[in-house]
Amino acid sequence: xxxxxxxxxxxxxxxxxxxxxxxxxxxxxxxxxxxxxxxxxxxxxxxxxxxxxxxxxxxxxxxxxxxxxxxxxxxxxxxxxxxxxxxxxxxxxxxxxxxxxxxxxxxxxxxxxxxxxxxxxxxxxxxxxxxxxxxxxxxxxxxxxxxxxxxxxxxxxxxxxxxxxxxxxxxxxxxxxxxxxxxxxxxxxxxxxxxxxxxxxxxxxxxxxxxxxxxxxxxxxxxxxxxxxxxxxxxxxxxxxxxxxxxxxxxxxxxxxxxxxxxxxxxxxxxxxxxxxxxxxxxxxxxxxxxxxxxxxxxxxxxxxxxxxxxxxxxxxxx
Amino acid sequence: xxxxxxxxxxxxxxxxxxxxxxxxxxxxxxxxxxxxxxxxxxxxxxxxxxxxxxxxxxxxxxxxxxxxxxxxxxxxxxxxxxxxxxxxxxxxxxxxxxxxxxxxxxxxxxxxxxxxxxxxxxxxxxxxxxxxxxxxxxxxxxxxxxxxxxxxxxxxxxxxxxxxxxxxxxxxxxxxxxxxxxxxxxxxxxxxxxxxxxxxxxxxxxxxxxxxxxxxxxxxxxxxxxxxxxxxxxxxxxxxxxxxxxxxxxxxxxxxxxxxxxxxxxxxxxxxxxxxxxxxxxxxxxxxxxxxxxxxxxxxxxxxxxxxxxxxxxxxxxxxxxxxxxxxxxxxxxxxxxxxxxxxxxxxxxxxxxxxxxxxxxxxxxxxxxxxxxxxxxxxxxxxxxxxxxxxxxxxxxxxxxxxxxxxxxxxxxxxxxxxxxxxxxxxxxxxxxxxxxxxxxxxxxxxxxxxxxxxxxxxxxxxxxxxxxxxxxxxxxxxxxxxxxxxxxxxxxxxxxxxxxxxxxxxxxxxxxxxxxxxxxxxxxxxxxxxxxxxxxxxxxxxxxxxxxxxxxxxxxxxxxxxxxxxxxxxxxxxxxxxxxxxxxxxxxxxxxxxxxxxxxxxxxxxxxxxxxxxxxxxxxxxxxxxxxxxxxxxxxxxxxxxxxxxxxxxxxxxxxx
Numbered sequence: 001x002x003x004x005x006x007x008x009x010x011x012x013x014x015x016x017x018x019x020x021x022x023x024x025x026x027x028x029x030x031x032x033x034x035x036x037x038x039x040x041x042x043x044x045x046x047x048x049x050x051x052x053x054x055x056x057x058x059x060x061x062x063x064x065x066x067x068x069x070x071x072x073x074x075x076x077x078x079x080x081x082x083x084x085x086x087x088x089x090x091x092x093x094x095x096x097x098x099x100x101x102x103x104x105x106x107x108x109x110x111x112x113x114x115x116x117x118x119x120x121x122x123x124x125x126x127x128x129x130x131x132x133x134x135x136x137x138x139x140x141x142x143x144x145x146x147x148x149x150x151x152x153x154x155x156x157x158x159x160x161x162x163x164x165x166x167x168x169x170x171x172x173x174x175x176x177x178x179x180x181x182x183x184x185x186x187x188x189x190x191x192x193x194x195x196x197x198x199x200x201x202x203x204x205x206x207x208x209x210x211x212x213x214x215x216x217x218x219x220x221x222x223x224x225x226x227x228x229x230x231x232x233x234x235x236x237x238x239x240x241x242x243x244x245x246x247x248x249x250x251x252x253x254x255x256x257x258x259x260x261x262x263x264x265x266x267x268x269x270x271x272x273x274x275x276x277x278x279x280x281x282x283x284x285x286x287x288x289x290x291x292x293x294x295x296x297x298x299x300x301x302x303x304x305x306x307x308x309x310x311x312x313x314x315x316x317x318x319x
Numbered sequence: 320x321x322x323x324x325x326x327x328x329x330x331x332x333x334x335x336x337x338x339x340x341x342x343x344x345x346x347x348x349x350x351x352x353x354x355x356x357x358x359x360x361x362x363x364x365x366x367x368x369x370x371x372x373x374x375x376x377x378x379x380x381x382x383x384x385x386x387x388x389x390x391x392x393x394x395x396x397x398x399x400x401x402x403x404x405x406x407x408x409x410x411x412x413x414x415x416x417x418x419x420x421x422x423x424x425x426x427x428x429x430x431x432x433x434x435x436x437x438x439x440x441x442x443x444x445x446x447x448x449x450x451x452x453x454x455x456x457x458x459x460x461x462x463x464x465x466x467x468x469x470x471x472x473x474x475x476x477x478x479x480x481x482x483x484x485x486x487x488x489x490x491x492x493x494x495x496x497x498x499x500x501x502x503x504x505x506x507x508x509x510x511x512x513x514x515x516x517x518x519x520x521x522x523x524x525x526x527x528x529x530x531x532x533x534x535x536x537x538x539x540x541x542x543x544x545x546x547x548x549x550x551x552x553x554x555x556x557x558x559x560x561x562x563x564x565x566x567x568x569x570x571x572x573x574x575x576x577x578x579x580x581x582x583x584x585x586x587x588x589x590x591x592x593x594x595x596x597x598x599x600x601x602x603x604x605x606x607x608x609x610x611x612x613x614x615x616x617x618x619x620x621x622x623x624x625x626x627x628x629x630x631x632x633x634x635x636x637x638x639x640x641x642x643x644x645x646x647x648x649x650x651x652x653x654x655x656x657x658x659x660x661x662x663x664x665x666x667x668x669x670x671x672x673x674x675x676x677x678x679x680x681x682x683x684x685x686x687x688x689x690x691x692x693x694x695x696x697x698x699x700x701x702x703x704x705x706x707x708x709x710x711x712x713x714x715x716x717x718x719x720x721x722x723x724x725x726x727x728x729x730x731x732x733x734x735x736x737x738x739x740x741x742x743x744x745x746x747x748x749x750x751x752x753x754x755x756x757x758x759x760x761x762x763x764x765x766x767x768x769x770x771x772x773x774x775x776x777x778x779x780x781x782x783x784x785x786x787x788x789x790x791x792x793x794x795x796x797x798x799x800x801x802x803x804x805x806x807x808x809x810x811x812x813x814x815x816x817x818x819x820x821x822x823x824x825x826x827x828x829x830x831x832x833x834x835x836x837x838x839x840x841x842x843x844x845x846x847x848x849x850x851x852x853x854x855x856x857x858x859x860x861x862x863x864x865x866x867x868x869x870x871x872x873x874x875x876x877x878x879x880x881x882x883x884x885x886x887x888x889x890x891x892x893x894x895x896x897x898x899x900x901x902x903x904x905x906x907x908x909x910x911x912x913x914x915x916x917x918x919x920x921x922x923x924x925x926x927x928x929x930x931x932x933x934x935x936x937x938x939x940x941x942x943x944x945x946x947x948x949x950x951x952x953x954x955x956x957x958x959x960x961x962x963x964x965x966x967x968x969x970x971x972x973x974x975x976x977x978x
Contacts, residue, residue: 040331042331042432042435045439053443060450061513062848063850064848065446068449069446071465074499077498077501078497081886117893131327148324169476169490170476171331171472171476
């Protein structure tokens, strides 16, 4: 009960903090104002130990013991400033984020950059209380970090705020900052399990697919275009003439498919999208040209990775 | 297809691995080493065995012992320490317990957090040693070890750094260097309070050597074989006298074998008429667990709190358990106790009922033959001088009648034998006399002009009382071995008898080495270890501050805040990005200069193209233009380099000069 209450309070605090902080621009510099610092558990123990040593030194009036106690206290203070400095001034840039399918983990690319002439050690990326990545930055260098977040549903996945912290040098203090950037990952619908065959294309209804029947009606060669399936490349020609050619088959209309929303009557929206996603993937894998028809959008026949990605994006963002 | 998100563990929960664990064990060994010299050998063995076992276990992947085994081991360790010391209080027993538990803790060290705790315990080991001894040597070993501990703490806390010990050492060295001014400020300004906060700091009295409150044959000889420093003296004003008798306790009661201090504590005022030259000096007395202070005969002033007793010995209200520094003025000539009551003198005539009959008889004979007391004294000294008495550190053992056996038998003895038999003879002749113990001489350290008086300078002499002249010092040893009085012990000893440090004396450079070390040690003791409430008050007043704790705390706060602000500013500076834009500013200046010459800048043009155009317009200055352009390109676009910006400025300056 209390745990739930606390969790709710924490959630609202985060929401409030995020709203207050707003979105950080790409290449945000972690300024002093947003770098918080507290002692770690180890730091508290260290402080207590230093105090105990001071008491011992006072009791025995031993100069060397005073030196030890004051030395540790001073070292702690110096370490605190260094911990703060290790994080402060760090630059965070958004990196490349590849689309994923729903149910997978989105890997948000980030880059942390150090413009200082001093190294920054132990920069740790946290999200939802978990440490997800750690890196050390040499002077004037940058390193990529990956922020993995589960992507449960299709559409745009917006990364919530993440944290960056360090406990360098002695693990006595922990300095952290929250960052909320416009990090988005496109999440495609989860592909349906394989099995359901794509509908035949218009004009070729009822024809068996040549690659399945074994009837490969070779009709000629054409120049290779990016996106052509490797298995249609005429390797023998390549070996002879050192140029890539693609075999073309008679009745290539049979090799095109029209993936139609309406062909999947009886399924709900998400199931249809899943199935269409599966077909897009399969058709692409088979090196076939395909068209995608959605209620609001029609993507004409095409081939290749770019075409596939366009179709997948349309499926992901289907409203 | 789905990859689960696997979070990294928090650093403290990670496993340290062989490399980092090895560093932990090395650092702990370094801080534990000095303790091995005085702790029970079993603890050292336990620590070495468990340390080696733990490293092997890590390498071979052996399992660590179960919790029940560890608890049992901890209980056994605790019991062992308890039965050895009968306490767990105090630096020695406390350290023993700490070392035992630390060694046992090694067997359960599994994570980085455990390693961090071990390092913290390592600092406590250092503390224990510092509370036990504050020798310069120990400090010179342990303070660098603390650096190592800090480096190891950094290495275990930071995975990447951890495998590069030099990086960790350099980084932690830098942090320690930055912490040094803060530490010094705290050391100087943190208000010191006198006395212990709780309980008296123990410390075993047995381990401290010094003059006792009684003297029996062999007592001083044992002392003399020790080369330890008793006290150090720095003369401030006046010439140190040739015969430097450092007066300690006097001994009155004699039981036939043993001399003891008088039980009687007379309330009568000390009667002392001082004459002669003044000598002012500062004594740094080592802890000796007795109440007395030592001063040249006779002290005119005395350190505050101390008392000049009826026998002219200086006594502290408490035992001297810590090194003590005091300043005294002495006068070299004096009349001490010219008048004394017969009741008072009874104590200085006391002898056992019987024994040593031949000596008594001899003394009676002298008394009959002499007209006054000094005649008897002269008789005795003549006897010591003319008969074949030998001054030796190895006197034969004496039996039941030691005085007779010594005077008429062996005739070989040491200062205590001479002083003891002389006082016996005087008392037997009816002359009040007593034994005075203290130190004689001392050695000048030319490095710092400090006289070092060692335990080997311990001495016993005699005093006789003559009406109207008071107590007169008589040193019968001087009659036998006059070299002893002004030379030193080794000169007075016959050939073949060797003192500690005697070999050393035959090499000048070793002597000089020892002297320079002792000079350092003296400075260490005086200025560093002696920095307590009194010295703090003096020092703070020198700085022009009020010596009360409020002003100290305020000053300390201000100083610490200022220092931290300076540190923060410095860190901002070191973490500032390299000023690339400074290069751009120089370039803009250059373009402005060229614009004046008629080469209009254009925003769509790169530096190379601009330079080409400028060189075409001003062919005479092509070289300078090219130089500036090259320097700018290097500063702006090449790999970061600290020298590039100054080079650009220099090139621009050249360009301007050429105009």
